[in-house]
Amino acid sequence: MRMIEQQGALYGVVLAGGTGTRLWPLSRAGHPKFLHPLTGTDASLLQATVDRMDQLSSSDRVFVVTGVAHAAEVVRQLTEVPADNVLIEPSPRDSCAAIALAAAVIARREPEAIMGAFASDHLIADKAQFTRVIQQAMGGARQGLLMTLGITPTRPETGYGYLECGSVVGDGPVMAVQEFKEKPTYDVAESYVKSGNYLWNAGMFVWRVDVFLAELSRQQPQLAAGISRIAQAWDSPAREEVLGEVWPTLPRISVDYAVMEGAATVGRVGTIPGDFGWNDVGDFHTLGEVLVSDHAGNVVVGNEADGSKAGVLLRETENLVVVPTPGRLVAALGVRDLVIVDTPDAVLVCPRDRAQEVKSLVDALKDTDRLHYI
Amino acid sequence: MRMIEQQGALYGVVLAGGTGTRLWPLSRAGHPKFLHPLTGTDASLLQATVDRMDQLSSSDRVFVVTGVAHAAEVVRQLTEVPADNVLIEPSPRDSCAAIALAAAVIARREPEAIMGAFASDHLIADKAQFTRVIQQAMGGARQGLLMTLGITPTRPETGYGYLECGSVVGDGPVMAVQEFKEKPTYDVAESYVKSGNYLWNAGMFVWRVDVFLAELSRQQPQLAAGISRIAQAWDSPAREEVLGEVWPTLPRISVDYAVMEGAATVGRVGTIPGDFGWNDVGDFHTLGEVLVSDHAGNVVVGNEADGSKAGVLLRETENLVVVPTPGRLVAALGVRDLVIVDTPDAVLVCPRDRAQEVKSLVDALKDTDRLHYI
Numbered sequence: 001m002r003m004i005e006q007q008g009a010l011y012g013v014v015l016a017g018g019t020g021t022r023l024w025p026l027s028r029a030g031h032p033k034f035l036h037p038l039t040g041t042d043a044s045l046l047q048a049t050v051d052r053m054d055q056l057s058s059s060d061r062v063f064v065v066t067g068v069a070h071a072a073e074v075v076r077q078l079t080e081v082p083a084d085n086v087l088i089e090p091s092p093r094d095s096c097a098a099i100a101l102a103a104a105v106i107a108r109r110e111p112e113a114i115m116g117a118f119a120s121d122h123l124i125a126d127k128a129q130f131t132r133v134i135q136q137a138m139g140g141a142r143q144g145l146l147m148t149l150g151i152t153p154t155r156p157e158t159g160y161g162y163l164e165c166g167s168v169v170g171d172g173p174v175m176a177v178q179e180f181k182e183k184p185t186y187d188v189a190e191s192y193v194k195s196g197n198y199l200w201n202a203g204m205f206v207w208r209v210d211v212f213l214a215e216l217s218r219q220q221p222q223l224a225a226g227i228s229r230i231a232q233a234w235d236s237p238a239r240e241e242v243l244g245e246v247w248p249t250l251p252r253i254s255v256d257y258a259v260m261e262g263a264a265t266v267g268r269v270g271t272i273p274g275d276f277g278w279n280d281v282g283d284f285h286t287l288g289e290v291l292v293s294d295h296a297g298n299v300v301v302g303n304e305a306d307g308s309k310a311g312v313l314l315r316e317t318e319n320l321v322v323v324p325t326p327g328r329l330v331a332a333l334g335v336r337d338l339v340i341v342d343t344p345d346a347v348l349v350c351p352r353d354r355a356q357e358v359k360s361l362v363d364a365l366k367d368t369d370r371l372h373y374i
Numbered sequence: 375m376r377m378i379e380q381q382g383a384l385y386g387v388v389l390a391g392g393t394g395t396r397l398w399p400l401s402r403a404g405h406p407k408f409l410h411p412l413t414g415t416d417a418s419l420l421q422a423t424v425d426r427m428d429q430l431s432s433s434d435r436v437f438v439v440t441g442v443a444h445a446a447e448v449v450r451q452l453t454e455v456p457a458d459n460v461l462i463e464p465s466p467r468d469s470c471a472a473i474a475l476a477a478a479v480i481a482r483r484e485p486e487a488i489m490g491a492f493a494s495d496h497l498i499a500d501k502a503q504f505t506r507v508i509q510q511a512m513g514g515a516r517q518g519l520l521m522t523l524g525i526t527p528t529r530p531e532t533g534y535g536y537l538e539c540g541s542v543v544g545d546g547p548v549m550a551v552q553e554f555k556e557k558p559t560y561d562v563a564e565s566y567v568k569s570g571n572y573l574w575n576a577g578m579f580v581w582r583v584d585v586f587l588a589e590l591s592r593q594q595p596q597l598a599a600g601i602s603r604i605a606q607a608w609d610s611p612a613r614e615e616v617l618g619e620v621w622p623t624l625p626r627i628s629v630d631y632a633v634m635e636g637a638a639t640v641g642r643v644g645t646i647p648g649d650f651g652w653n654d655v656g657d658f659h660t661l662g663e664v665l666v667s668d669h670a671g672n673v674v675v676g677n678e679a680d681g682s683k684a685g686v687l688l689r690e691t692e693n694l695v696v697v698p699t700p701g702r703l704v705a706a707l708g709v710r711d712l713v714i715v716d717t718p719d720a721v722l723v724c725p726r727d728r729a730q731e732v733k734s735l736v737d738a739l740k741d742t743d744r745l746h747y748i
Contacts, residue, residue, distance in 0.1 A: 328721070348705045
């Protein structure tokens with residue numbers, strides 16, 4: 001990672017949690033989505049998320065928050081991130097606690113630091129535009145706003161939350177966010193898209209750590225007090241003991257509910273519409289839409305577009321999303337619009353337009369007590 | 375296997391050769407079709423072929439002709455067949471040499487023995503009817519005819535040879551075979567089926583060994599002489615040496631071309647129409663047609679019809695043919711009319727109606743030098 005000027009550089013916080021059951025059988029409890037090379041290159045989603053910040057931050061300013069189950073693999077994948085920047089949650093406490101911990105640890109180093117919080121399992125096609133948007137968001141953050149990145153919606157998606165935009169702040173490009181809207185029905189989503197006044201809530205945030213922690217104290221005093229206790233012990237021998245004692249008492253709540261909704265109500269949230277090819281890699285169909293395909297629309301994940309390096313043999317196939325596994329061959333003949341995912345112990349076949357329902361297979365495996373496949 | 379009366383019992387000869395490339399990736403050069411449990415039970419096709427003769431023969435009268443690559447596995451699967459009844463060809467020499475060797479070895483034990491020759495990789499649904507038909511064929515064989523079993527055609531299949539029937543012999547049910555017809559075009563096959571005078575050539579033969587060997591001498595003197603030399607050395611210390619010297623000189627020719635066509639021309643071939651649910655398990659679609667399916671038409675091969683014992687998870691699927699592999703899971707959601715075959719190192723997905731083209735994938739693997747998958 002390139003070292004950029006220290007003054008004003010971003011602290012990048014990567015949230016490496018969640019399993020991604022709609023990406024089963026690739027994504028497992030033991031090896032979740034963000035650890036997999038679903039990027040069209042050899043890089044995992046996690047690695048790509050860190051690499052993406054190389055014009056904004058420096059390696060020593062990149063933090064990762066992850067759980068005990070995956071911390072070792074996270075450290076192994078992120079060779080340039082200092083070990084002490086990997087913050088390991090003793091148990092899952094949702095995004096507010098994770099983000100607050102990172103903010104508090106960063107604040108000890110630089111009280112008015114600007115941090116960005118990013119999911120570890122999203123794809124972004126246009127890095128240059130992403131960099132520009134984050135720099136604009138950092139401008140809003142310097143003015144004391146909690147910035148959330150909004151994505152200009154391209155369809156009436158019912159799987160995302162929305163941001164209702166207000167007026168432009170100053171000369172722009174920052175816009176005020178009036179209200180956070182939960183996942184809408186299709187009709188409501190359609191009206192949002194038509195109005196032109198709503199953005200998808202992509203769950204990426206940029207703010208000054210002191211501003212965020214103050215808003216946390218105002219809205220979530222218990223959580224803020226707990227994080228404060230942990231932060232005070234962070235650089236002392238008592239870190240593990242205090243973390244182990246306090247962390248389990250923190251409320252499980254998302255940062256949207258805990259802080260952002262209430263902050264928007266009092267006019268403290270801003271956004272930048274971010275048109276940088278954002279994709280949340282929610283399922284294999286979506287993944288296939290953003291990766292490079294061959295002339296017949298087939299996408300082979302984790303390998304060259306023509307599948308030449310991968311263990312695949314495709315003959316008269318169209319619009320497949322194929323995920324091969326090392327040392328095994330996926331052969332397909334005369335099929336189209338299918339997802340075929342191969343792993344060392346399970347293979348999945350389903351139509352691309354039902355890729356979201358893969359989650360139901362995971363439920364069925366639970367119901368039939370085949371937990372080793374989950 | 376039940377011991378039946380020695381006098382007049384059948385010598386059953388099982389031809390365990392061929393790889394079955396249309397059943398790739400299950401059937402491999404190293405583990406061909408006949409060794410696999412494609413029967414709807416735990417039995418392999420080979421084991422089922424031997425078991426099927428238990429009302430006709432006795433274990434000590436069952437012979438198997440196989441190649442050096444698979445002999446060990448054949449012996450292991452057929453625990454009741456005497457080791458000396460497993461005839462191992464030093465190299466592949468097509469069906470005439472294999473059948474002639476068995477006939478000559480049997481003739482040394484019982485000169486006028488009746489032998490039946492059967493492929494090791496066919497399925498037969500109605501064993502009782504099969505037993506009756508073979509007993510009728512043995513009647514024809516006793517009269518000095520070379521009997522070939524004919525299957526009443528159910529469709530204008532272009533993948534099989536046909537038998538043109540002549541008049542009924544005596545009081546029946548034996549019918550004379552006028553001519554062997556090679557694989558026809560679709561139009562010709564249609565005319566055969568309409569005429570009612572043609573049967574599929576299933577490649578199952580019943581005859582007296584002396585009658586067959588005489589006809590072999592008449593039509594294939596070189597091959598007959600070679601087999602005679604081998605047979606004379608069979609029960610001596612010179613067996614291996616003579617076999618190794620003579621076998622490679624034998625012509626590669628099928629028994630149909632070498633003997634049966636010429637014998638039919640001179641009126642020495644008879645047939646019994648055999649309606650016992652014959653299936654040559656030529657491809658996975660065909661296999662799916664003969665095995666028990668669940669209520670939605672899904673067939674899980676090698677396991678209970680409902681897949682309960684197998685590593686499968688089928689959700690809203692129809693008319694699948696699924697071949698799982700031990701220790702792995704095949705999950706399918708919302709797909710129909712597909713073949714899904716999983717093996718320890720490769721998985722195949724194709725539509726049932728293109729199952730015959732699987733052979734082309736094997737060719738493609740050869741062309742791309744991925745020989746370890748073949």
